[in-house]
Amino acid sequence: xxxxxxVTAILLLTSLSFYSGRNGALTMARGNLRRLHSLxxxxxxxxxxxxxxxxxxxxxxxxxxxxxVAEWIVIGSLPPEAQALPEGRLRLLxxxxxxxxxxxITRAEPDSVVMEGAAALRQVHLIGNWAMVAVxxxxxxxxxxxxxxxxxxxxxxxxxxERVMTVVxxxxxxxxxxxxxxxxxxxxxxAIRFFTFVSPIEFLFGTHxxxxxxxxxxxxxxxxxxxxxxxxxxxxxxxxxxxxVAVPTGLLAAIYMxxxxxxxxxxxxxxxxxxxxxxxxxxxGFFAALTVAPFVRGAGEAIxxxxxxxxxxxxxxxxxxxxxxxxxxxxxxVINAVPQSLRDASYGLGATKSxxxxxxxxxxxxxxxVGAIMLAISRAIGETMIVVMAAGLSANLTANPLEAVTTVTxxxxxxxxxxxxxxxxxxxxAFALGLVLFLVTLTLNVIALYxxxxxxxxxx
Amino acid sequence: MTELVVEKRERVAAAPRDQQKHLKRRYAAERRFRAxxxxxxxxxxxxxxxxLFSIVSKGYSAFWLHEVALDITFSADVIDPEGTRDPxxxxxxxxxxxxxxxxFERFPEVTDxxxxxxxxxxxxxxxxxxxxxxxLDEPEVIGRTRAVWVKTSDDVDTFLKGLLSRDLPxxxxxxxxxxxxxxxxxxxxxxxxxxxxxxxxxxxxSREPEQAGxxxxxxxxxxxxxxxxxxxxPVAVLAAIYLEEFAPKNRLTDIIEVNINNLAAVPSIVxxxxxxxxxLSFFGLPRSAPLVGGMVLALMTLPTIIIAARAALKAVxxxxxxxxxxxxxxxxxxxxxxxxxxxxxxxxxxxxxxMAQALGETAPLLMIGMVAFIVDxxxxxxxxxxxxPVQIFLWADSPERAFVAKTSAAIMxxxxxxxxxxxxxxxxRKRFERRW
Numbered sequence: 001x002x003x004x005x006x007v008t009a010i011l012l013l014t015s016l017s018f019y020s021g022r023n024g025a026l027t028m029a030r031g032n033l034r035r036l037h038s039l040x041x042x043x044x045x046x047x048x049x050x051x052x053x054x055x056x057x058x059x060x061x062x063x064x065x066x067x068x069v070a071e072w073i074v075i076g077s078l079p080p081e082a083q084a085l086p087e088g089r090l091r092l093l094x095x096x097x098x099x100x101x102x103x104x105i106t107r108a109e110p111d112s113v114v115m116e117g118a119a120a121l122r123q124v125h126l127i128g129n130w131a132m133v134a135v136x137x138x139x140x141x142x143x144x145x146x147x148x149x150x151x152x153x154x155x156x157x158x159x160x161x162e163r164v165m166t167v168v169x170x171x172x173x174x175x176x177x178x179x180x181x182x183x184x185x186x187x188x189x190x191a192i193r194f195f196t197f198v199s200p201i202e203f204l205f206g207t208h209x210x211x212x213x214x215x216x217x218x219x220x221x222x223x224x225x226x227x228x229x230x231x232x233x234x235x236x237x238x239x240x241x242x243x244x245v246a247v248p249t250g251l252l253a254a255i256y257m258x259x260x261x262x263x264x265x266x267x268x269x270x271x272x273x274x275x276x277x278x279x280x281x282x283x284x285g286f287f288a289a290l291t292v293a294p295f296v297r298g299a300g301e302a303i304x305x306x307x308x309x310x311x312x313x314x315x316x317x318x319x320x321x322x323x324x325x326x327x328x329x330x331x332x333x334v335i336n337a338v339p340q341s342l343r344d345a346s347y348g349l350g351a352t353k354s355x356x357x358x359x360x361x362x363x364x365x366x367x368x369x370v371g372a373i374m375l376a377i378s379r380a381i382g383e384t385m386i387v388v389m390a391a392g393l394s395a396n397l398t399a400n401p402l403e404a405v406t407t408v409t410x411x412x413x414x415x416x417x418x419x420x421x422x423x424x425x426x427x428x429x430a431f432a433l434g435l436v437l438f439l440v441t442l443t444l445n446v447i448a449l450y451x452x453x454x455x456x457x458x459x460x
Numbered sequence: 461m462t463e464l465v466v467e468k469r470e471r472v473a474a475a476p477r478d479q480q481k482h483l484k485r486r487y488a489a490e491r492r493f494r495a496x497x498x499x500x501x502x503x504x505x506x507x508x509x510x511x512l513f514s515i516v517s518k519g520y521s522a523f524w525l526h527e528v529a530l531d532i533t534f535s536a537d538v539i540d541p542e543g544t545r546d547p548x549x550x551x552x553x554x555x556x557x558x559x560x561x562x563x564f565e566r567f568p569e570v571t572d573x574x575x576x577x578x579x580x581x582x583x584x585x586x587x588x589x590x591x592x593x594x595x596l597d598e599p600e601v602i603g604r605t606r607a608v609w610v611k612t613s614d615d616v617d618t619f620l621k622g623l624l625s626r627d628l629p630x631x632x633x634x635x636x637x638x639x640x641x642x643x644x645x646x647x648x649x650x651x652x653x654x655x656x657x658x659x660x661x662x663x664x665x666s667r668e669p670e671q672a673g674x675x676x677x678x679x680x681x682x683x684x685x686x687x688x689x690x691x692x693x694p695v696a697v698l699a700a701i702y703l704e705e706f707a708p709k710n711r712l713t714d715i716i717e718v719n720i721n722n723l724a725a726v727p728s729i730v731x732x733x734x735x736x737x738x739x740l741s742f743f744g745l746p747r748s749a750p751l752v753g754g755m756v757l758a759l760m761t762l763p764t765i766i767i768a769a770r771a772a773l774k775a776v777x778x779x780x781x782x783x784x785x786x787x788x789x790x791x792x793x794x795x796x797x798x799x800x801x802x803x804x805x806x807x808x809x810x811x812x813x814x815m816a817q818a819l820g821e822t823a824p825l826l827m828i829g830m831v832a833f834i835v836d837x838x839x840x841x842x843x844x845x846x847x848x849p850v851q852i853f854l855w856a857d858s859p860e861r862a863f864v865a866k867t868s869a870a871i872m873x874x875x876x877x878x879x880x881x882x883x884x885x886x887x888x889r890k891r892f893e894r895r896w
Contacts, residue, residue, distance in 0.1 A: 249500040372868050
């Protein structure tokens with residue numbers, strides 16, 4: 001909370017400095033605003049920027065750096081025999097110290113080294129926090145002083161403020177790139193670490209997946225197997241089922257909406273489909289696991305089929321329904337973009353509506369529809385909650401939709417939830433799977449967006 | 461194609477009766493095709509209806525809970541043997557014993573140890589907390605006997621709601637014959653009632669279904685969304701303004717644009733991996749905290765809001781900009797004074813839709829550890845917390861029968877929030893949208 005108070009204080013100072021700057025400008029103007037280069041509020045903003053930006057920047061940098069510096073100081077203050085510990089043990093010790101200092105539960109009863117370390121760490125943090133408060137406040141105050149000292153009727157305050165605003169806007173736009181870079185780097189980095197344990201060939205082409213790592217060296221099956229083919233196959237199976245549901249239904253619904261439905265029907269049905277799109281996936285997952293899966297199982301048993309309670313069919317069906325509105329709204333756009341003149345020409349030749357749709361509209365809209373379907377596939381591959389709740393965990397290599405299969409996203413979740421040992425191949429495997437997932441969906445998206453854009457230009 | 465032509469030629473040459481037949485076939489095909497389209501929509505809507513009906517029919521019962529009236533003797537020996545009436549001592553007393561004694565008194569014929577334990581299990585294990593609250597609120601109750609309504613345990617409650625049939629063989633029933641006997645006896649005395657379950661809306665998670673509530677998750681969701689909104693809204697609006705109003709057409713802006721469109725389609729779980737690797741491992745931010753959850757969701761909703769904001773900015777006609785420029789406004793002034801206010805309703809609509817998306821999101825939050833079992837209500841953005849969808853996920857995994865109803869009820873609450881947010885968005889669009 002002191003952090004919150006500090007930020008509030010700086011923001012308060014900033015707004016005060018705004019008024020101070022504006023008043024300064026008004027005094028300089030002596031009743032005639034034409035003496036000033038810019039409007040008075042720009043002078044206010046000028047001073048406020050001088051006050052707020054350096055202080056907030058230092059605050060952010062300080063918060064990022066302080067834990068590392070504190071850790072370094074504490075390690076330095078530890079007794080020499082503790083410092084001589086191997087890297088891994090030292091890390092554990094530091095973890096203990098940090099846990100104790102922040103009031104969490106430690107691994108074992110803390111010994112004197114840990115106690116002293118924690119006390120030292122708390123001391124460092126206390127000093128650091130107060131230093132941060134002092135530096136930030138001093139910077140804010142200095143900023144006000146500098147800003148005010150520069151006030152003069154000739155100061156190009158507006159230009160300066162607008163330049164800062166443009167820079168901020170550019171930075172905001174760059175965050176999108178930064179996010180992509182962050183995703184790629186973090187996935188790549190961890191995946192490369194994974195590939196030092198398991199060769200990429202084995203990962204991509206191996207057919208046996210059992211990521212359990214033994215606790216002891218001599219335990220049976222101590223080396224986990226990381227052949228991801230069954231996972232990819234499972235993902236493909238569920239995606240295929242989902243597409244079999246979503247593409248015909250979504251496409252037909254879109255055609256009906258675009259070319260047949262009355263205005264009133266559209267006004268009712270379209271929002272209903274949008275509701276389907278707005279339902280959180282965890283709700284679909286609950287529904288799939290609790291209602292659809294038992295239903296599918298019961299129906300299968302009634303006709304003498306042996307259906308697993310976590311069948312790919314149930315998960316795929318529900319996922320397909322989830323994607324219907326996605327397919328239908330994308331195809332709706334595409335179908336509406338086909339110029340009316342093409343339709344009119346077809347009607348003029350005596351074609352019925354359905355003939356026009358089948359022979360003229362759909363072929364014309366095909367690239368866009370293909371793009372929509374690709375986006376839908378990428379969505380199905382990346383969908384997580386439905387499969388986590390309704391699909392299985394064991395990696396079966398099968399094409400039978402009545403059996404339980406697992407998917408990439410399910411494996412990522414099961415590998416990472418709970419267990420947080422960051423160096424084991426087990427958790428790193430999740431990042432390798434994540435990388436595959438990201439690359440596949442990215443490829444699909446890039447191609448789909450390109451196709452859709454290209455197609456739009458054709459009729460614009 | 462040649463076949464078609466040949467066929468057509470033959471058709472022209474054919475007798476009019478054939479033509480009639482052909483036409484009929486074409487019209488039938490037309491009607492069939494139309495019916496396919498309608499069926500598709502009806503199917504989707506039916507599924508929606510089944511989904512909502514299934515959730516509501518499972519969940520509505522969770523808002524009520526059966527209570528049983530016990531004659532509790534607030535004996536001073538148990539509560540306050542030293543007679544100090546010190547609240548600290550009062551809150552530590554063994555209230556569970558009072559509940560037990562009251563039950564044994566009501567059913568003196570139960571003497572067997574196993575039976576007695578079963579008898580105690582009729583009442584929620586949180587009943588002692590109810591008694592403690594009464595004593596702390598009015599200490600003068602000590603030494604008296606009073607009828608107190610306490611919650612039944614989840615199994616008994618499920619049975620009383622009729623969700624557990626009496627006709628099942630005893631071995632398959634969670635509530636055994638002797639327990640049914642006791643319940644019937646209490647019911648005959650008028651000692652069982654159904655009451656609105658306030659606990660569900662006021663408490664955090666619990667292992668006992670009858671004591672579990674969604675308030676902790678709601679607060680967690682609130683903090684997470686606050687973080688998401690404060691980070692994503694300004695950044696998205698600034699980025700949208702730059703890309704739409706200022707950016708020169710060059711390679712960099714092209715890359716940014718392609719990037720944003722791609723980010724909108726990246727699976728949400730990948731954002732969770734990013735949060736885990738960057739925010740948790742690299743920057744060492746706290747696990748399970750709304751702060752990190754909000755940051756991840758902010759990155760995720762950013763493209764949505766940027767795309768919506770750009771569409772809203774694009775909808776403002778150029779004449780407004782030209783008019784402002786003509787009277788000497790700078791380009792930044794044109795945007796801040798004229799274009800942005802006019803685009804604001806559209807931007808806000810997009811933002812609310814993005815927030816609704818973030819509210820329903822689960823997968824990335826699983827990655828950053830917001831799945832922990834957390835009983836306490838979070839007090840800030842760095843406290844461990846969970847959010848509503850994750851709570852639903854956790855309860856859906858619980859084996860207890862009563863959690864099925866709780867899960868459905870939590871889903872209903874989540875859907876109500878989502879409907880509200882979308883309604884606000886629709887209202888904003890309808891009320892403030894201007895068409896030029």
